[in-house]
Amino acid sequence: MDRKQHRVQLNDGHFMPILGFGTAASAEVPKSETEEATKIAIDAGYRHIDSAFVYDNEEQVGCAIRSKIADGTVKREDIFYTSKLWVTFFQPELVRPALERSLKKLQLDYVDLYIMHFPAALKALEKCKDAGLTKSLGVSNFNHKQLERILNKPGLKYKPVCNQVECHPYLNQRKLLDFCKSKDIVLVAYSALGSQRDKNWVDQNSPVLLDDPVLSAMAKKHKRTPALIALRYQIQRGVVVLAKSFKEKRIRENMQVFEFQLPEEDMKVLDGINKNVRYTRGEFVIGHPEFPFSEEY
Template identity: 55%
Template sequence: MDLTADSHTVPLSDGNRIPLLGLGTYADPRSTAKGTALECVKNAIDVGYRHFDGALVYFNEHEVGQAIREKIADGTVKREDIFYCGKLWSTFQPPEMVRPALESTLKALKLDYVDLYIVELPMAFKPGNDFYPRDENGKYIYHHTDLCATWEAMEACKDAGLVKSLGVSNFNRRQLELLFNKPGLKHKPVSNQIECHPYFTQPKLLEYCRQKDIVVVGYSPIGTSRDPSWVNLKCPPLLEDEVLVSIGKKYSKSSAQVALRFNVQRGVVVIPKSFSPQRIHHNYQIFDFSLTEEEMKSIEMLNKNIRFVQLLMWADHPEYPFHDEY
């Protein structure tokens, strides 16, 4: 695979293409200053990024959309150069709520379509305006999940031209099989966004997805924040790993750049999140070196099979995806 900073897209099974490197735009709205996503996305487009991973539940799609529109207006990019991934949140899984949720994303972005729309989690929560519904005891309120019905509503959005490609996130093999075996399936999921990095290489799910022509999009590709409310702190900090650091020294690269290069070299899309202009630039510099087969193997051997993102607060949901082996 000949990857360059200007050309690093891979084909999706529906004929569209996805850039192997994107920018994650997740932000905690309580601690992120207004305008941060706007400036960072504009900066990222100037650096060369064309793939942006967002979600309604990040509460900043209006800023991401404004950045994209400003960069189209000043002639830096055209709309067709940009690949935007939006996500269907778990309180919008009933079929009649899918299109309105996507329309909320399009309204926030002020764009006519998104390039990829994915079911963010296989677990449905009680529908409504509260994204994290809880009862009076603080327990999350779940909703019956009918993934096939949700998927049919996603297919209708594609048929209506609101989205180019459809995918999923955090789905295990059983949940993917459910969609593939759905009677009358019109549009297959083209991607599955899952946690994927040198400490959690996902060999079995990756192999299954390859067999099904599903592109894997890896989130937390360089590890994640150490926020104890949702991160498994038993997992050691990825970027301090000696193997990654020593391979990086050989190429005058950082452990983060080596971790990103590892995944793109095996065809896994990476979406590192950063709101630091220096890091956004730094993470993009992975196309001027390549890892040897031996180095790829030594990084694969770092796999500890432990997740940073366990989502244990929802482990009692009937469709919690991480009880299965893969």
Template identity: 55%
Template sequence: MGDSVDQRWVPLSDGNSIPILGLGTCSLDKPVKGETVKAVKAGIEIGYRHFDGAFMYGNEDEVGEGIRAKIADGTVKREDIFYTSKLWMTYLSPALVRKGLEHTLKSLKLDYIDLYLIHWPMGLKPSEDVLFPEDASGKILQSDVDFCETWAVMESCKDAGLVRSIGVSNFNHKQLEMLLRMPKLKYKPVCNQVECHPYLNQNKLLKYCKSNNIALVAYSPLGSSQDPKWFDPNNPIVLNDPELRKIGEKHNKTAAQIALRYQIQRDIVVIPKSFNLGRMKQNKEIFDFQLSDEEVKAIDGINKNCRYITLKQLIDHPKYPFHDEY
């Protein structure tokens, strides 16, 4: 599919399609009240139609408020908006999957979600209000729930019309294979949303996903926010990379715009998160130029297999996805 001036849609295996550029809404710290509403409304006004959220982010009520406001004033119709949400780890028990989805729909005050993902392959002790249940010593309480059983209920949510498409996030290729080999599989995951940027280019996982007609969606496509509570501040900063800056100078673009363009030329959906209006606009200005094959190859060459989001507190979970290479 060719690029338009301001967007491109990628076909999914179930017949639906997803905008290749979206706006992430994750706020690691609880955002100032009203900040997410304002960002979503501004995003729609400047042309974003794809918004990526999750129960875990704690602001789906404001995302929904922003979307509904722009529908109410006639800027967009519901069918113009593509919204992604995610089922949190404490809801992976088959008995809680539908409850998790209904919680999100109630927060958004929308009738359906365009794409619903299993947020992580790892289950935690079932809970409807505590994100990371702990024992008296502070250890996170795990669950051995089989995500294939979770998936079967996700399929029923699609059949019920509550979601248009279903997929996964943070799955490695072996875990994807487990889903694809389910004896009674009705719908295969349309996508796998993972950390992906020039320092973690995910080439092997991308090749696997493409061979199975699974779209790759890149979160943190510009690298880490360097928040020490979540990331190792000693990790290199993607946007300071001299190769990205050099290529950017040639095209009169920022390093961030080069990093995003690199991904969309690999048919990877990108969901950069910024509530800064200037950066939101800049991140959209990636459809008016093309990287050469040599430039894409040069960016491939700066890969460091550097993962910022590791969730190390769950490294001993039997379904921890990052022990495998991809």
């Protein structure tokens, strides 16, 4: 498999692998498990690793990456690593120290992508890119109006390369995807397999995506898992997708997403199961003037 074919070019010239390994986990998951799972993911062929300061696991993720560099499995430039600026560090003077704190935990010289959650601290982020601490800048959970605003900002130096949002067959984000494509911004999908039942973040009454009868029937037809159908659906739409599992069997299985293709009629059927179900509703920021989910897209 030529991994170079399984990546998208960003608007700043860098490349992002289209399948990423998500490392967010609930507090009950031991940190050592994150490290082990990240090593397994790299061994299985993942080259895009997604984490964040707020996940409180960058030390373990960095350790896994460095050990796979040390044993010759990968070079640093083979790995595309994403970190994120948490909302408590949006004051301009706190931005660079926050990124430097992540780099210290990771024991890496730079990250490949640094993402912010709201339209703030842009100038300070641009300085981080100028200093070589990150190769690319992106945003997360932006609706189209917030994206428009940042793209129209006077003196914008670096356009965001991506918008990382919740996206799966129950929330297919068709309008936001079309908007991002029109602006040469890559959509990155988190909670791409629905979501783990983390009581702190997830509406417990939400339907379980991977139990969906349409997904299950299609999985049977293609002799794949429902998870692989959900991931393949995104890749064929040009969405970069983050797959999250700490089980070795699943981590390796999800790499099979490049081994098959969904015909156009199956893609249309999957488009039809959209329910606008949002697992992560961002309740901790409801009422904030920049709350992103009150817009249609």
